[in-house]
Structures are given as structure tokens and as C-alpha cells.
Amino acid sequence: MSTGAKQYKAIGDDVWKRTDKVNAELFTLTYGALVVQLIKDYEDYAEVNKQLDKMGYNIGTRLIEDFLARTGLGRCATFAETAEVISKVAFRTFLNISPAVSFPPPTQNPTSNLPPPTEFILTFDENPLAEFAELPRDAKEGGLWFSNVLGGVIRGALEMIQLQVETEFLSDVLRGDESTELLVRLVRVLDEEQPENDE
């Protein structure tokens, strides 16, 4: 583990200790009930995925301020650093997990002139959202991404700090896959009218 990663791990551990906790069962059941209600309301798994992503986005745009206020972290120099911060600090602080970060081999992408890496994959060994969930066959076939809210949160949070990203689940153990993987792809760095004050 590099010094940067170690340092982020320490920050994450520290903030986690100071965070108010909520009962895990209540949290997991609340999320489960939410997903099931969406399925009932929309009767379409693609639409449910979309709604979960939207909800996540709305959470992310708010959560980022809390994250910045409590960690006091400044701007990341590279997208790789952003990945480390998300895994070691953000996920640790809010869900007490630290998904593994990996970088897929760069694809030929002529439209992007951003310095690599522009993509990373978060692999979740544990997932508090899906602690008790077992997808019925119908949901598996319908293409439900049960934890799709997570992608939305990352998208919303990063957009507020001028990083436009796309997120998509590549696999989910709930669907019978080997692992749960979330891909985050940097689309562009938004041009705010002024540079940031990184005090």
C-alpha cells in the first residue's frame, strides 16, 4: 500500500470513529423496502435502476459537502487519487467498507484527452445494502442492479466538485456473479468559471 493510500486509510478510520452510527438492520431493511416499493411502482427493472441512480445522485450532491466539511480534504491531483479517496475515505466514512480499487487497461478513446487513468473499478467484498437480499429470478432476468444507488451517489458527489463521471455496475454477486464491481468513468472535468480555492 502506498503512503497516499495509507494516509487516506487513516483519515477514513478517524472520521468513521467520529461519525454517528445507525443500526445496520434498520439501514439495510429501509433500502430493501425502498427497492421493492420501486419495483412495485414501476414494474420495470430498467426504470427501477434509473430511479435508484437518480436518488443516489440527489444524495451525492448533498453528501459531498458533509464529506468535505468533515474530512477537510483538498482537491485530488489525479483521478487515481480520487479513486483512493472514494474507497478509503468516503466508503469507509459512510458505509464502513473499503472496496478494492483497480484500473482496467486503458481503452483506445480518441475523444478523450484526459490524462489516464480515466476509469477505475470498485470491487465490493461486502455490501451493507444487500446484506439480506436474494434476488428472485424475475429480477435477475429483468436486469435489476440492486445497489444502483451507489453509482448515483458517486456521480452526484463528483459532479459537485467538477468531475463529470459515468458509473455502471459490471457485476453483482446477487446476480450470481463472482464479485460485485462498479465502474466509474471520467467523462470530463467541468469548467467552472473560476479555479478552486484549495485552502
Place this chain on the structure above:
Amino acid sequence: MTIHAVWVINKAGGLVFSRTYSDTLPTQTLNATLILAGTLHGIHAITSRLNPITGKGGLESFEGENWGGKIWMSLTGIKLVVLHSIAHQGLDELMKKIYEIYSDAVMKNPFQTLEMPINSSLFESRLLGLIQSVN
């Protein structure tokens, strides 16, 4: 140190919150304050363009006789402005606490629309508590 006033300016330069905490500050109409805040936003933008180290931000403080102002911008682009007396101590710490209260009381309120004026009694009362502890 006396804190005269606290402003919150959104990304677009709109004043979304302003409170006065001392009676020494000349009273102004809300419209006048809005214009001042917008101008300050513009000055901040101009000064950040003049910064020889790009991406390191603009105007951070200004001072007059016995009073001053401190501007702090978060990574998300909201600006906190504090008008204060001189000499001042622990302003950075105070700004950090204001930001924490903002992220708590404003951003976590599900009915608060981003970029819109802040009408939160929780934010006001917590802020008042903080300011009273320094004033």
C-alpha cells in the same frame, strides 16, 4: 473579535444567506446586500484569474480600518464570507465550523433546493450559537 455578518454566496454569485450579528454595521436593504455580494463574487473571479499559480483561488481577505472580510470557497464552489473586526484570531477555524454547520443543517435538509436561498431555522440557530461563542 466581533463577527459583524455572515454571508453565503452560491456558485452563480447569488446571495443565499446573510445575517448581521452586530449593530455597528450600517443597515442596508437586502437588495443592496445582494448587489454587494454579487460584486464580491465578481472580484473573487477576477482575482483568481490574476493568480500566477493557476487553480489556487482568488481573493481571500480584505481589510479596512478596524474591520475586515474573509472569503472562503469550498471545492463545490459555495463561498462563505465573514465580516469581522480587527484584530481577529481563529477565523479559519470559525469558517470551518460554519461550513460544517452548513453541510449539516442546510445540505441534509431534503426540502432545501440547491443554490436557493436558505430559510432554515436550524441553520440560523446553530450559526447564532457559534457566533455568540466568539462575539
